[in-house]
Amino acid sequence: QVQLVESGGGLVQAGGSLRLSCAASRISFSIYAMGWYRQAPGKQRELVADIISGGSTNLADSVKGRFTISRDNAKNTVYLQMNSLKPEDTAVYYCTARYHGYVYWGQGTQVTVSS
Numbered sequence: 001q002v003q004l005v006e007s008g009g010g011l012v013q014a015g016g017s018l019r020l021s022c023a024a025s026r027i028s029f030s031i032y033a034m035g036w037y038r039q040a041p042g043k044q045r046e047l048v049a050d051i052i053s054g055g056s057t058n059l060a061d062s063v064k065g066r067f068t069i070s071r072d073n074a075k076n077t078v079y080l081q082m083n084s085l086k087p088e089d090t091a092v093y094y095c096t097a098r099y100h101g102y103v104y105w106g107q108g109t110q111v112t113v114s115s
Helices: none
Strands: 003-007 010-013 018-025 033-039 046-051 057-059 067-072 077-082 091-099 102-105 109-114
Touching: 003 091, 018 033, 018 091, 018 109, 033 067, 033 077, 046 067, 046 077, 046 091, 057 067
Parallel strands: 010 109
Antiparallel strands: 003 018, 018 077, 033 046, 033 091, 046 057, 067 077, 091 102, 091 109
16 A cells, blocks of 8 residues: 655744655655645645656745755655745645556645744
8 A cells, every 4th residue: 555654844933944755655656746735724735846757846836936846766755845934834734646547645744834
């Protein structure tokens, strides 16, 4: 069974940085598009960033210039580097793996940004 395990969440002050990691197992990682979604209390889940197998990335407008997504296929891991964090970035962040209609989700990691 596919496993996606996120780590790196926590509490940080506004303007600070965090790096989220998502380690994948039991998938051919390099062929999967990997992504990060987030869900804040009372809001719908939204796409933050994704990266396809070839390395091209896509970022939500709200995080462009502050967040970077990257992947290490040798480590089966995708990262989300978050800089200049804002209180509105507070949410549970979920890792996803997507390939030809198959989508897998991690359990989520909490990011809280204090003002």
